[in-house]
Every structure is written in structure tokens, then in C-alpha cells.
Amino acid sequence: MLLDAGLDVALLEPRGTWEVFKRFAAESVEGVAGSDADLCLFEYGVYDWSDGKGSRFNWSLCRQFTIYEGGDYDHMEQLRCDLYFTPTPELEAVGGADCWSGLDLAEWVREVEALPGFRAVLDAQPVESVFGQEEV
Numbered sequence: 001m002l003l004d005a006g007l008d009v010a011l012l013e014p015r016g017t018w019e020v021f022k023r024f025a026a027e028s029v030e031g032v033a034g035s036d037a038d039l040c041l042f043e044y045g046v047y048d049w050s051d052g053k054g055s056r057f058n059w060s061l062c063r064q065f066t067i068y069e070g071g072d073y074d075h076m077e078q079l080r081c082d083l084y085f086t087p088t089p090e091l092e093a094v095g096g097a098d099c100w101s102g103l104d105l106a107e108w109v110r111e112v113e114a115l116p117g118f119r120a121v122l123d124a125q126p127v128e129s130v131f132g133q134e135e136v
Helices: 014-026 089-094 105-114
Strands: 038-048 055-069 072-085 097-100 128-135
Touching (some): 014 072, 014 105, 097 105
Antiparallel strands (some): 038 055, 038 097, 072 128
């Protein structure tokens, strides 16, 4: 979906990535049912991930799936997209927050778009972006 939107997956930009993520979040997923089985998360803040790159402002989108086999919990998977920005005094002042989706995806989108950390870098150029899917 990122490529189809014409985004450079080597260095994603926030506005286009958000537009794709909203479409992705609205897609139904086979085999996932229940209010807690398919959730979205937006989170942000300045963190040092101890990866040798120092502190960066992290702008993160995540869709988390809870997988059940035969009616029993099996595992969770996350599809994540993290954009990293050079921390500035303004970004440090924004602080950090997270916002989980609930049953109403449109309400979650409105809540995310109202967060200061969402708007702070919406048109900024990240220094790094990473995306992928993993079992958690």
C-alpha cells in the first residue's frame, strides 16, 4: 500500500504514511474478530532506544492483531511503522503520549490527529523510517 501510494519506503514521510495507514486500518482482516483482536496504536515521544543513534523523536503507527486458533489465544502480531526525527527543544516540549483505537476507528483518527505530537512533525522530514511485521 505504501508503494502504491507513491511513497519512498526507504524514507517514509509522515503525511503520506498516515493517509496509507488510515486506509490500512479500515481494511478487514480474515480470521481476526472481536473488539480486542484488531487494534491500532499511535505513539510518540523523544526516546533513546540504546541503539547507538542517541535520542530521537519517535512517531509510531502500529496495528496489532490477536490471533486465536480453535477459539484459544495463540499469539499477537504487530505491523509497525516508525519514523524518527532529530529531537529539537520544541519536540522535547511536546512530550510523549499514546492513543489506542477502540471500536470506532473514525473517533480514533480524530483523537490522533488532535494530538500535539502528531501535528508536530506531520510535514517534517524524518532522519529514518522503519516498517515491518513481527510476532510479539
